Ligand SMILES: Nc1ncnc2c1ncn2[C@@H]1O[C@H](COP(=O)(O)OP(=O)(O)O)[C@@H](O)[C@H]1O
């Protein structure tokens with residue numbers, strides 16, 4: 001059996017890869033755009049590719065592989081529409097089969113699944129829930145497992161884990177629903193101690209959704225209410241003055257350590273963006289620039305790469321992660337977050353940093369599928 005093929009009843013065949021996208025989170029459209037990138041670049045001679053969308057209702061549907069349908073333009077925000085036919089994953093005769101079922105019809109088999117590539121961002125996708133579903137059926141998938149995904153999604157527990165691993169985390173407070181509803185005054189006092197400005201964030205969101213920068217106590221309640229629209233658990237952080245440096249991490253093969261890309265720097269230029277917000281990320285072309293490699297001293301580059309690999313290991317990530325830092329004028333490197341399923345269109349930071357480090361987008365997809373196919377199933 002070659003590296004590329006899987007064996008079925010003694011005969012090699014192309015691995016069947018399900019690209020799973022959309023999903024229930026507010027990053028549904030972003031996930032569709034990522035799917036367009038992956039579907040456009042994946043080697044279709046090497047893999048048998050099945051695109052499956054998750055509608056905002058949670059329904060799984062067989063979708064078109066036409067990348068135009070999933071691209072973002074000013075007139076089109078892509079969305080997976082619900083369908084009368086539902087796709088499910090089931091184990092039949094020892095194989096993981098995709099089944100399509102519709103009312104009053106005999107269910108149809110779509111064939112065996114070898115690996116799922118969940119290009120889902122945010123809750124119910126990047127947070128361990130899909131990963132748990134796939135674990136239950138012993139199906140291989142690209143990226144981090146249940147716990148690493150869940151820790152990486154929660155900006156509070158992520159910090160707890162980073163701190164325990166000796167990584168430098170900025171000052172913050174975590175605020176639960178009960179604390180805010182029963183004693184808002186003590187929440188305001190804790191936040192006041194951080195000093196302003198602060199960043200108010202939903203604990204489990206992404207793409208900067210629900211995040212506000214608050215300059216004084218007067219603006220705090222409104223920012224908290226805005227963040228609570230995304231998640232009732234919040235993280236409020238002291239604003240950090242520093243350049244935004246990111247690093248892409250790719251799991252090593254076998255027992256090799258994680259591989260790190262050249263770090264990049266994000267700069268948000270003009271356009272009234274106070275920080276790297278949703279519009280700067282996705283809506284306005286050219287609002288955010290990536291320079292890779294980041295123009296920082298060589299020791300800082302080396303340190304960022306080391307810390308990125310340490311963060312990857314701290315949460316127990318697998319496959320891929322993007323680790324984001326602040327590089328302060330004093331030369332401190334403070335970790336902001338890890339993303340276990342970072343933006344993954346060809347233009348996204350993660351693939352761009354790998355491209356600048358000598359690994360192309362199609363080669364990156366190939367490597368991620370290789371890692372997933374060669375991973376053990378069961379507890380790992
Ligand atoms: N503590 C902070 N100090 C300064 N800027 C911040 C801070 N936290 C977030 N930001 C800004 O907000 C952006 C989004 O915050 P982040 O925590 O990365 O959320 P998301 O998970 O949605 O990307 C960051 O890229 C940065 O520009």
Ligand SMILES: [Mg+2]
Pocket residue numbers: 208324337
């Ligand atoms: Mg971020």
